[in-house]
Amino acid sequence: MKKKKDENTEVKILDAAKNIFQSKGMDGARMQEIADRAGINKAMLHYYYRSKQLLFEAVFTNAFSLLAPQLNAILNDDSSIEEKIKKFTSNYITFMMKHPYLPNFIIQELNRNEDFILKMKNNTGFPNLEKFKKQVYEEVKKDIITSISGEQLFINTLSLCVFPFVGRPLIKALINTDEVTFNQIIEARKIEVANFIINSIKK
Structure with missing residues (x-):
């Protein structure tokens, strides 16, 4: 008990x-x-x-430790780049809809303490891009996708997934929508982002 x-x-x-x-x-x-x-x-x-710092790190680590292994598994499975993009986008947006504070947590902490993410990087399950980058290189070489580096493709995908959560108040004001409609738009982005990225690299 x-x-x-x-x-x-x-x-x-x-x-x-x-x-x-x-x-x-x-x-x-x-x-x-x-x-x-x-x-x-x-x-x-x-x-x-x-201390407050230790508590902050615990909150961040608790949430990030749920997401990172999922993303790492996607990046390192044997599916095609197209399938990886679909799975990554869907998993990331689904997770962030449940933990919308996490992207701002990361930005706040990086602005305050750049070394913090280095500690996180040493944890088991932190996303490793090496296989993804090699796979992008091979698919470009085989003329399956257009010429792009793995780093750029990953940044493009991650950015399109992250920004709506970081810029939530701004986006809601710009498109003049309420919370319910905004969440519906975010839900639709699971497919929209994946399709946008895939269409941009298709031959």
């Missing part, structure tokens, strides 16, 4: 921290506010996480 209680407390802390970090950013978040949101006292919060 004690172990279960501890796990439940940690889940409450991470969930509270996620919401506070999402709305106020790393610098605006306060440990007392996170403790209050989690329904615990500040001493208990510090027992689990000694």
Whole structure:
């Protein structure tokens, strides 16, 4: 029972921290506010996480560790580049619809602490592009797709998936839409982005 209680407390802390970090950013978040949101006292919060930085990293790592292995598996399976693009786009957008704060988390932390992502890079499951890049090279060589590097193709795909989440308020204002319609547009992008990228590299 004690172990279960501890796990439940940690889940409450991470969930509270996620919401506070999402709305106020790393610098605006306060440990007392996170403790209050989690329904615990500040001493208990510090027992689990000694500093706000460690708590931020835990929230980020918890979410990223769910996504990274999925993307890594797609990039390194034996399917074609076209199939990889379809699966990557669908998985990434599906995940971000459930965790819309994550892209801004990454940008906030990179602006604050460039070394943070280097620690993440050493974790098992961090996406490895080597097979993807070689596969793009081979498909270009075989005249299956137009001339493009693996790096550029990956950046193009990732950018089209990421920006709507990072620029959500701006996009909603520009296209004059409400939250429900915006989410429908994002859902449709699972196919739209994949088709756009695939059509751009098709021979």
